Amino acid sequence: AFGAASEVQPKFTSHSDPASQWTAARKGPAFFSYSDNNLIDMDHGVIVDVEATRSIRQAEVGSTRTMLDRVKARFDLHPERLIADTACGTGPMLGWQVERKTAPHIPVFDKSERTDGTWSRADFGWDAENDQYICPEGQALKQFRRNYSDPNREPTGQGRAKYRALRLTCQACPSKARCCPNMDFRSITREEHEDARQVARDIAKTDQYVISMKLRKKVEMLFAHLKRILGLNRLRLRGPCGANDEFLLATTAQNLRKLAKVLPASQQPRKA
Incomplete structure (x- = not known):
């Protein structure tokens, strides 16, 4: 995912951290960054796996495959459905999910719609x-x-x-x-992979898909807590390993906060 995600030559390269990506995804001043990709259990809001990549769509999509394969190998977990944004709605990614018997609750990345009034x-x-x-x-x-x-x-x-x-x-x-x-x-x-894309289009017409889009609020809430409460606005370590370690520690802290809310506090008897 670092350097091999895209054949496009980056516009700028950081001298202190060459693996980082020059991006202006926030529609503001550009900066060098990494992307924090999380695999979340939507039923309980627990982060199952985390992967650090460059801030580029191809690398983020590739991290989804990596995390799903790793969770399958380590914990024998296989999701019934995958909820993601349009970045994962490409043909190869949808075809890979259909082959794994995973329902893609993902908007299809499609540019075939015409805007000149002719038939699409x-x-x-x-x-x-x-x-x-x-x-x-x-x-x-x-x-x-x-x-x-x-x-x-x-x-x-x-x-x-x-x-x-x-x-x-x-x-x-x-x-x-x-x-x-x-x-x-x-x-x-x-x-x-047009057949797999059609499967995703058919799922998008169901009521379960509407529920899945509402459940994405849990994902956005976790990222908001990561930035505002845990204060992970800037990485302290350099390199892919440093970014992955910081993301892993932050994810562990988030899961521990979730665990502390679920488990009841021990009741200690008061002394007279």
Whole structure:
């Protein structure tokens, strides 16, 4: 997670702590920082695991996998659902969760919605049996329109796939102005983990998803206590190990505070 999370060259590098990330996530003056990623039991508000990463989305998403695998190996805990923000709503991350039989209660990271008034990808129906999209006018968008004798040229189902409509069909369509006014035919790109993304979209329509979004207040409250009550606004140690140690100690203090509230205080008899 430190240095290998992204291939983008950082704009600035700290001479005293090269692993830290130059960020302006607070919409203010930029600074070097680390991110505190916590895995929290939403039923009891207890932090199960913690991982320090650079303040970059790819590293934070990777830490989620690390913590889930570590909790599974150490405590044999497997969550039924995972509640997170949009950063974890990418296709590979959602596909990984669906493979682990974990319900992703996560907003989908999707940029396919169009803002110019034309039909978006969500307006097209997906026909999984025939491997094609169906437009609102009932026409098919296919990836291939011929049968190959060589099996190596057939669709593999991996990577991106592009589905196209026939040019003659689009030219004669009465809804061309609402579909592809600046193109001869309509095409749709389907991501590799689109099935997992659709699972997350279907979950977002349920009542349980609404409850999960309300439970995220527990997460924000823990981070607020970490900054305001425990005073962890600035790290005292340098390097990834130092940041991870400070986050681990702060997490331990938070769990002990939670434990002190749960366990009743011992009643000592008063002396006469």
